[in-house]
Amino acid sequence: MTGIMTGRSPILQLRNLTKTFGSFAAVNSIDLDIAEGEFFTIVGPSGSGKTTLLRMLTGMEFASSGDILLRGERINDLPANKRPTCMVFQSLALFPHRTVGQNIEFSMKIKGIDPARRKARALELMAQLRLPENYYAKNVTKCSGGERQRVALARALAYEPDILFFDEPLSAIDYKLRKTLEKELKDIHRETGKTFIYITHSLEEAMVMSDRIGVMRAGRLVQVGTPQEIYTAPKTKFVSEFIGDVNIIAVSVNGSGVTAPTLGVGLKSPPAPAGFAAGHLVVRPESLRFLEHAGEADNALSGRVYNEYVLGSRIQYQVRVGEQVFIVEKLRQQAFAGKLDDNVLIGWDAKDSILVTD
């Protein structure tokens, strides 16, 4: 079974969940347990099937085979309007002809809750999401991007869902506001204690917010783990490449170490798992160091500094070793003392590298 969070009961369980369109499997036999109160993010490039998966979970699309269990109950055939779950859409999908208050109260109106209680709850949610009280009668189309996000979230929370789904609601927002909203969303998650299932193509976004991350590729869930695990122990080249810059060396196992045919050298690596014959050695840019002597690290390569990129608190160097380009990242205080085109030795320890399959 793929990673149950210890100590917490699963709220949502997916068993062999599959969705086919003709002969094409958009979502291919997914098994997953999501714990009560968890912030789980599904990450994948466009076309990986994450949106189809989400549409099945919300009840807007029906599974071709497999099961969706909510607290142990099979909800496969329950349509979206009967499921105790709610989604925040990519476009937010607010009702443009209604006020902020009417938007938030929509589900309560459908349930037949009386206007006074509706309004009280709406104002409560607005306060929680830091929306000014006088926005109650404001038309949603007049709200700013960040305010609209909050209205959409308040509208979803007003439904009192067991699980809240998010379909990349932050993707169309500029960088600075997105960073603020990511943190806000994580705060809201803490305050409400609800289960959040989030979908994004940005692993960086997923890292900031999630308890656990599931990486999707071509309809399959290729790895599930905490942000730490995904970052430090990716199982495949695909997962390792998904976040930021990474150095990848094609290798084949040779005795206790590995050989890199493209570099023409043997390298020290973590012990290869049984049955692992060939794959890639992954080294994060921050694990690479500039060396004085080859003996200072388990592995050393000589190359030439080709360029440098200042990223604010960190600086990246492009070092060319033969045909291959390596990215070395240093904190600003530990900047490389030499200049461009200098010949340098770069190196890393075996424990800082990861062997991954293709």
Place this chain on the structure above:
Amino acid sequence: MSILSRLLPPGRRHALPLILFMAVGFAAPLFAVIAYSFVPARTFDLWADWSFDNYLEVFNSTSYIAFGWSLGLAAATVLILALVCYPVAFGLARVFGKWATLITLLFTLPLFVSENVRLYGWIMVFIKNGVLLGTLKSLFGWEPDSIVFTPELTLLGMVYVYLPFMLFPMTLGVSMVPQQTRDAAYDLGASRWQVFREVDLPLSMPGIVIGFLLTFVLAVGAIAEAKVLGGQRIIPIANDIEVAFTYAQNWPLGSALAVLLMLLVGFLVLIVLRRFDLDTILGRR
């Protein structure tokens, strides 16, 4: 710098040709009709003694029957078209997919044929021993009464003729409703009917209102349907106006009728626009 450019800001200066064109081509005839409605009956001198005599004559005549027929038929046409067109518009915007273009074309095709020819086509269908009744007679020996020259067939003709004018604005309106907004309402617990009432209907209202206004204004002025299909059994107000301007050579009376019709329709349109402010519906204000 010419005097013109000094007197007028660039915007108004460039609008001048169009303003002149509209003044001569649109406003002038309208004002002529209004002016004629005040001159003595059966005269053609615009500067004769102005009075309300023509209006008094209209009010003392039985013209209200013609007004009633026109407004009633137009209202019935709009109502029937709304019910007929909404499902079709919904289909065109959401269901038919690649067939929508072909179906749209089929709905447009009749517009290329003269209205009178199409109306006479209906006569061929419904007349005694015609396409419909003739077939029924020869196949089943059943001979129901023909509905040719009845108000019902007039109404059918109007519904048929004005269908595209309701359908296309409505289709545009329906296609303006974002799918995600409908999904969101559904996801928040609304039933299909509630999604329709709370999201589809209000958000497609601009298209629906434009369709209503367009067909109503056109249908109030309808004349050929009553002449051809109604067989002059009922006289719409447009017919009275035509008669006044042609056979009767009573331009002032015709003008008075025309002005009254304009006022009536204008008043109704204003009420509708007040009730459904298009900008508010679209969320622009």
